[in-house]
Amino acid sequence: MDEFQFHFQPKVDVQNNRVIGYEILLRNKEQNPHYPAAKMEKIIHSKKEHSHFLNWFQEELVRLVQLFPTVQFSINFAPRQLFYPETTDFFTTMQPYAKQLAIEITEDAPLFAASTENVDSLTIDQQLQSIFASIKAKGYCIALDDVGSGKNSLDEVLKYTPYLDQIKFSIVKCTKKDIKEETLHLFLGAWQRFSEDYHLDFIVEGIEDQATSEGLKEQGIVLQQGYHFGKPSKCIKKCR
Template sequence: MDEFQLHFQPKFDVRNNRIVGYEILLRNKEQNPYYPAVKMENIIHNKEEHKSFLVWFQEELVQLLKSFPTVQFSINFAPKQLFYPETHIFFTNMQSYAKQLIIEITEDAPLFAASIEPIDSLTFDKKFHSIFASIKAKGYCIALDDVGSGMNSLDEVLKYVPYLDQIKFSIVKCAKKDLNEETLHLFLNAWQQFSEGYHLGFIVEGIEDQATSDELKEQGILIQQGYYFGKPSKSIKKCC
């Protein structure tokens, strides 16, 4: 896994311009690093390569968490990864750091593509409930990434609300769907109200300018993430 490195993007509380944590993002080691999507897709679909990746990832994380014991980090897992036993061994091995970690479940897998073997919807739901319950029992927080997209539709979010601590909404991903500004804000407001109704943390990412940040702050959306606050970087500052 020598071709990978970890980058970090800050999450800001705009009430006091304070960093409240970082999302850990995987990057390659090219001059202009980017997420190695094809490589990771191959790793995720190969059990042995995925096992090796988790060993590397665990070593990197332990070193990081020991260096920054008061900082909270989010780490991303695709749904398919949750069906590998090795992933839950990883969660067990990292359990002593659970309070520092938020497990973000990405939206990038269709419902049934997530499982290792073909299963019906009822069996899938039972299995996923069991997976989420196991992660929660180990003391981790769980977040759903990019709600309203891919696997993380409203129907799916509702199924797993009892296990969730946070949901994240991406302005950038919605903008790419060619929504007009009014529709985008209605969609955003709906998810904000959803998070408040179910007592979930709500993070909006994709903030690229002060005007957008200020507008969201006026709406009561206080935890924000995006290039306006900082691009993914190899270095971090301690949260204050």
């Protein structure tokens, strides 16, 4: 796994102008690093390769959290990865650091488990709920990524709300579709209210300029992430 490296992007509470943690983003080691989508797809589809990847990931993560014991980190898992027993072992091994970690569940294809061993498509939701409950019981924070703007619709979010601590909304997909600003703020307001009703942190990512950040702050959305606060970097600074 020498071709992979960690990059970090800050999450910011703009109300207090404070970095509250970092999302760990997997990148390759090319001159212009980017997420190795094709490579990771092959890894996720192979139990053996995925096991090797988790071993590397665990070693790197332990080294990181021990180096920065007061910093909060988010790590991404695709739903397909959660069905491997090696992933369960990973969460058990990393449990001493659970309070320092948030597990971000990315969006995935509706039939994401079709090629995963021992998964009945009729019970995917029930099995995921059980997996989420197990992760939660180990003390991890769980976040659901790309709500409302991807495949994680309201219906999907409601299935897993009892196990969630955070939901994340990316405005990038909305702005690319030329949604009117007023409509976008109403849409975000609905998700913000949903988060308040279910006692979830609501994080908006994809913030690329001060005007957008200020507009969301005025709306009461203060947990933000995006290039405006820092592009993914190999270096981090301790949270204040």
